[in-house]
Amino acid sequence: MKSKITLKELAKLLNVSVSTVSKALHDSPEISPKTAERVKELAKLHNYRPNPVAVNLKRSKTGTIGVVIPNISNSFFARVLSGIEAQAQEKNQQVITYISNESIERERQICDMLTSGLVDGVLIAVSEETQKKQEYDHLFSLVDYDIPLVLYDRINIDIPADKVGVDDEKSFFDATNYFISRGVKNIGLASAIHHVGIGKLRIKGYEKALAGENEQHLACSTVPEELRKKIKSLLTKDKVQALLCTDFESTILATRIAYEENIQVPSQLKLIGYIGREVAEFLTPSLSYIEQHPVEVGSKAMEILNNRLEGNYKPGQFKESIIATSLVHLESTKF
Amino acid sequence: MKSKITLKELAKLLNVSVSTVSKALHDSPEISPKTAERVKELAKLHNYRPNPVAVNLKRSKTGTIGVVIPNISNSFFARVLSGIEAQAQEKNQQVITYISNESIERERQICDMLTSGLVDGVLIAVSEETQKKQEYDHLFSLVDYDIPLVLYDRINIDIPADKVGVDDEKSFFDATNYFISRGVKNIGLASAIHHVGIGKLRIKGYEKALAGENEQHLACSTVPEELRKKIKSLLTKDKVQALLCTDFESTILATRIAYEENIQVPSQLKLIGYIGREVAEFLTPSLSYIEQHPVEVGSKAMEILNNRLEGNYKPGQFKESIIATSLVHLESTKF
DNA sequence: CTGAAAGCGCTTACAG
DNA sequence: CTGAAAGCGCTTACAG
Structure with a gap:
């Protein structure tokens, strides 16, 4: 006591x-x-x-930063958080975590709280709903209150703030080219996130790589059953020899359908997914994937925020940092 | 502006x-x-x-609670966090997140910070290292400072604090009995966490269910290659007809080895794993699993902490709440 | 070298 | 009904 x-x-x-x-x-x-x-x-x-509260009151700052996460079950975001936390720890900052559950309503509530002076700065990946509706008023209100803001991952938004993204377009451009260079003819793409920013970018990379020379084979839907049908059609009718998947759902669905249709991976079908290592290397066969380096996304975002807080950047000028992805080859892309 | x-x-x-x-x-x-x-x-x-900082200073409280997580990449903990956050949101509390990365050293640093008055209360799942070494001085120092403390998930620790756990032992007792009642003879167990509290409890449940009547078939190791050998031996030499896995690693390894050894699941081998739904239902075949209801663990822990903070519990008397697991049957246990 | 005073932004007994 | 004062725990210019 x-x-x-x-x-x-x-x-x-x-x-x-x-x-x-x-x-x-x-x-x-x-x-x-x-x-x-x-x-x-x-x-x-x-x-x-x-007493940190007293010190903060005196200093007119909080010593904490707010992190808004759309969905913590997504291991990408969980690992981004761990990058943020590690960085914060070094600087002796506290990380307050908010989970929007991909809801713009919740995101608005969170931003409203954040403008009341709870944190010195904010890191946010906006919700899917926000992207769809393209309503960013709540983000602008953070800007209005002069609360430094860094967008991470979902950065395809026209707002005066620093941004840390992943080179989504290039990742798929490179992956598609990998197959082209090996002489693979029918290259397909499956997506359950074709409607959101990062999905669009990945598809764009694929399309650019094909560049008219090769036919596109797209299977896109947000409805699982629809997507399943389309992927099945890609595998059985179009007979694609390689399939790129833009997200967890389509990746897992594709491995599943191949199994059900008795299509051997990788001998008959090469697969590349967008999933985390923990799952990729444990699938059967193990799945080649695009590593997004989420921890680095988090620590970079934090680094930029701190530079901004310390006044190392010119006001009105914003950083945009892109973390390079890497294509990790496991069994599913063996030739 | x-x-x-x-x-x-x-x-x-x-x-x-x-x-x-x-x-x-x-x-x-x-x-x-x-x-x-x-x-x-x-x-x-x-x-x-x-200004929340000023209000808090005046009220001599912080309005925030600290959550210590051993490993955020573990989706169980990620989802516990989401339960905590949801509950906190309703009560207008802020959640400061700390990640110990299963390190006692880091955990000590965190607890040290927490005793300085940053938070009103603490929710913690101790690191594996802490469990192994059984050194709890840093937790006791929170107690000494009168900071309400709730242990979650890893609660097998003798310390005066409220606790929220999962019925690990019963989950495996029930799962084992499920097979026994169906006349399955050789029931095996694989574990990469046999040395920590929750692992021990799950194994105990299995052993109690077998109760001398059936032979035990255990494959336990923290070294992946060791574990692989042992599981393989269980499947090929002992020819177990059912296998229970206590954790993500052994679960995935088991599905993998069955695939490699051409053992059909579920016709030749029934499998039950301890993994989250996101992964379980997407494996091939989909994997029956034990659902731990992590979101409820989180919200229950938060509820107890708030009751404690509001003085609804007698000082010196502690709550211990156990969240019931459920066995979810997917394809891998089809008879 | 030490201390009284002001102030960070708020709340709340108390006096008028 | 309104306001001056004290105080939450600290920091820091300023006076002595």
């Missing part, structure tokens, strides 16, 4: 003023070595730690 | 005192309806919101 000791109590015990104690603990040159030592000794004895 | 307006500024604009403004905004009966209205109107116009 060592209830926290305050400066005032320390001062009384030492028979000096609160100011003296405070200065001594901050190694102020104003204080004599002797009293400085006395103060520090007693402070250590009582394990004194300044 | 609407920089935040303060009570003082509001007061000046209205030509009243700060106290009057504060009271008016809190619907104090001391204030005349007329001024109350004037104040509220201007407050709304300027979108006034009390």
Whole structure:
């Protein structure tokens, strides 16, 4: 039950003023070595730690940053968070986590809270709904309140803020070219996120790589049963020899359909998915995937936010940083 | 650029005192309806919101709670967090997230921070290392500082705190009995977490169900290659007809080895794993699993913490709440 | 070298 | 009904 000791109590015990104690603990040159030592000794004895709330009030800052996550079950975002947290830890900042569950309504509530002065800055990946509706008023309200804002991952939004993204387009451009260079003829693409920004970019990369020379084979739908039908058609009718999947759902669906249709991966069908390592390497056969380096996305976002907070960037000019993906080959792309 | 307006500024604009403004905004009966209205109107116009840091200092609380997570890539913990966050949101509390990465050293640092008064209470699942070493001094220091503490998931620790767990033992007892009742003879168990609390409990459930009547078939190792060998031996030499897996790693390894050894699931081998739905239902064949209801673990932990904070529990007496698991049958246990 | 004072932004007993 | 004062726990210019 060592209830926290305050400066005032320390001062009384030492028979000096609160100011003296405070200065001594901050190694102020104003204080004599002797009293400085006395103060520090007693402070250590009582394990004194300044009340962070009081310090923050005095400094007019909070020492915390807010992170908005659309969906924490998505391991990409979970790992982004871990990158953010690691970075914050080094800088002794606290991370307040908010989960929007892909809902714009919830996102609005969160942004509303955030403008009340709970945090020094905000990292956000906007919800799918927000992207669909393209309503960004709540984000602009953060900007209006001068709360530094960094968008991560879902950055295809016209708003004056720093951004950290993933090179979605290039990842699929490269992956498609990988197959082209190996002489694969029918290359298909499956997507359950064709309607959102990152989905569009990945599809664009695929289309650019094909560049009219090869026929496109697309299976896109947000409805699982629809998507299943379309992928099945790609595999059995179009007989694609390679399939790129833009997201977890389509990836898993594709491996599933191949299994059901008795199509051997990788001998008859090469597969590349957009999923995390934890799952990719444990599928049967193990699945080649595009690694997005989520931890780096998180730490980069945090780094940019801190630079912004420390005034290292010019106001009105914004950073946009893109983290390179890598194509990790496991069994499903063996030739 | 609407920089935040303060009570003082509001007061000046209205030509009243700060106290009057504060009271008016809190619907104090001391204030005349007329001024109350004037104040509220201007407050709304300027979108006034009390500075939470100041309010917290005044109230001597922080309005935030700290959550310590061993490993956020584990979807169980990610979903626990989402349960916590949802509950916190309703109560208008902030959730500060810390990730220990299963390291006791990091956990100590976190607990040290937490004793400085950053949060009103703490929810923690201790790291594996902490469990192994059984060093809980840092947890006791939270207790010493009178910071309410709720352990979740990993609760097999002798410490005066509230706890929310999962009925690990019963889950495996029931699962094993499920097979026994169907006349399955050789029932095996695979584990990569046999050395930690929850692993031990699951194994215990299995052993109790077998109760000497049936032979045990255990494959346990923390070394992937070791575990692989042992599971393979279970499947090919012991020829188990059913296999229970205590964790993600052993579950995936088992499906993998069955595939490689050309053992058909579920006709030749029934499988039950301890993994999340997202992955379970997308494996091939889909994998029956034990659902732990992580979101409920999180919201229950939060509920207990809030009750504790509100003084609804007797000091010195602690709650222990167990969330029931359910066995979800997918393809891998079809008879 | 030390301490009194002001102030961060708020709330609330108390006086008028 | 309104406002001055004290105080939450701290920091820091300023006076002595």
